[in-house]
Amino acid sequence: MVVGGAILIAYVLAIFANIVNILFIIYDKRLHKPMYLLICNLALVDILYTSSASPTMIGVLLAGVKTVSYVPCIIQMFVFNVGAVMEMLGVVLTLEERHGLVIAAILGPSLVNPFVYCLRTKEIKYKLFNRFKRVGASR
Template structure:
């Protein structure tokens, strides 16, 4: 009897990625705290940028978009992971699983797009400081952001389009949430074709966006050499924030998606840890990097906090 003939109707999946985890509750509490801090920090950044009209500038709109992406990224899977580790809820229904899979990979792609546009923004700011506001207006940034979200949705549409028609032979997810790889492994077909299909898309998007970021910094370095010492410090400060964010996102991504395609074997525990790190670390680091290293945002947060504390006293 073929696997297709042995297919079953799946109403829910069982998540087993944490079955061998020692001290799951402690890990769950750590992830819960990290998730809450990441969400609150992103919300604060978004609120401050929207609330203060003087921050309605291209760079801050891009930071606001990155914060929104981080919210989607962390919220797509963190509640499921926390539920498994703390509450022991190891099942997820079929439709919510597909929704989680779509939102997770959408945020994954949008993270690369957001970082690429921010690199381009820094390049224009350094190379054409006097024409910057004529080249990058608020309207153009908003339109560009909408276009990138639409393009990302088009790429991610491949994920449910290839999964939904396939018959399922298993209900167990070996990973810790509903990713494309986890769901494909529950189907009755040879997963290699689908893994290669998605790997080619990930390879293209990862290297094209990372290559674009690298080229942007080559241009930035060239123009920095022509700048004065004071300008070099200012440029270095603004670019360092972006470089920290880029490193936090791309490093674990390349380990998971690239090295494994070249024969590097990762244990399930290591893969799950890298997956969690890829999601939580950028979402946790990004808002604090831009909050603490961007003077305008930091100053506005301090002002709002002082006003709030003053109101509480009265």
């Protein structure tokens, strides 16, 4: 009973905080930037995650419901997996925005490895080898 109440309070606080976060981003024009769009996406993912599992746990712990029927279980799994896909999409979009790594992932895994990618660029390769020569000469 106590655990169910704690989960209920945490669930309500999580939903409230994420909704407030989304509303701040929507109503403040200064926050209409890609980074805050991704934060909004992560808040939506958090709402999906907490809403997929917490109501079932609250029902079991507070209301004493001991069974979950087949259709709600499938819906719960679907919502949880949609949240996982949205979270992965948010991470990929963050990497694309910051580093352009989606194109690198499409072109090949050697581009994703920063050391191999640096060695492909002649200027960076020249600077790296000069840095190692100076370190070796100073010893």
